[in-house]
Amino acid sequence: MILGGRVIDPESSLDTVRNIGLLDGRIAIIAAEAIQGRDTIDARGLVVAPGFIDLHDHGQTPEIYRLRSLDGVTTTFELEVGASDVDAWYRQRSAGQLINHGVSIGHIKVRMAVMNDPGGFLPVGDGAYAQASRAQIDEIIKRMETGLSQGAVSIGAGFQYTPAATCDEELAVFRLASTSKTPVHLHCRRGVTGVRKELSLVDDTGAALHVVHINSTSLADTPTTLQMISDARARGHDVTAEAYPYAAGMTEIQSATIQDIYGNAPDEQLAKIEWPTTGERLNRESFERYRRIGGPIVVHDNSEEMVTMALTSPLTVIASDAYWQNGSGHPRTTGTFSRVLGRYVRETQSLSMMDAIRKMTLAPARRLEVRVPAMRQKGRLRAGADADITIFNTASVKDRSTYREPSLAPVGIEHVIVNGVSVVAGGRPIDGVAPGKPVRAPH
């Protein structure tokens, strides 16, 4: 039982004090009157919300699931880069995980496999820079069809990371999305030209498109690209977007997206790049030196004004783009959801509490539920829904992670429940539980 909390449900617009009873991993009752049960959480003075759903999370390990749970995340997905072998991805996590999890069939990963790219997380060789033959494109699409038949949640792609992919190849990916009624979660090419090109694929095929981290690919073009998405919706297309609440991004220094932009850039532009382990800003000499070593970089290339615009647009959901390797990464990994609630809802009041919660729960669930009916039971607080619940203190909720100390857990996220089991209580992680379940399309 969760007693006396301010229960906020974006589907029914409920925002009032209620008692909630959980049974067998589901919400059994939401009532104004007293209820009785075995275990009790005193939620007086706290907000009780559906568990946060993250559509964009690159860290899919037990370590990251723990960090994400402390930020209120109960279901997390790797949908942009995705996996090349969907069955294997779920099998690797079948021993039981802390939070719910799912993956896309990823064009980037499949292309890396077919083109024999030597890269780890992202392509650095032929997966990025070699044109695929007709036979290779056919092989890529065939493997993506296999991934869909194995229950992939969506199709992932990032044509900025695979610059040698031709129009034919991109069109083949979007045709597959259209015929299989599966949304493409796409890292668009940069700026207005990028979004225009990707939206032309939507116009050609009618595929559903989710533009990932529009804040970091649109930057100063954010007002224009949001308008273009709005126009595409007015033409009848299913296009949505997502944003994370930070003005700096993070990716690999060896990736095509960084080499394209900064490979020949002057020192003043290179100074936007931070080497996170030392905090130093780069110049030509240090850029070349670190490029040979490889690793993640922080890119300070956006403004607070654009971030706020992306976060508050009715077209976007909140998604972290969580990025973590070898014990370090971007602070968005640990602070995205608490930062939205602390900074943008409480401090700057750019978002209402109801809108913020909708963008973290109901809206991402709806993005997936046409293909993944299981998502109809998430992102809502109602009898029968999955008991994925996040309980936080509106007065204290705040991110603490920084670019130098990215693993600091937030404060104010008091209780997190996954499928009826507490994974965070009193702001502290609970050890030895694994209630998270795989989320998968019917297969």
Ligand SMILES: [Zn+2]
């Ligand atoms: Zn991306």
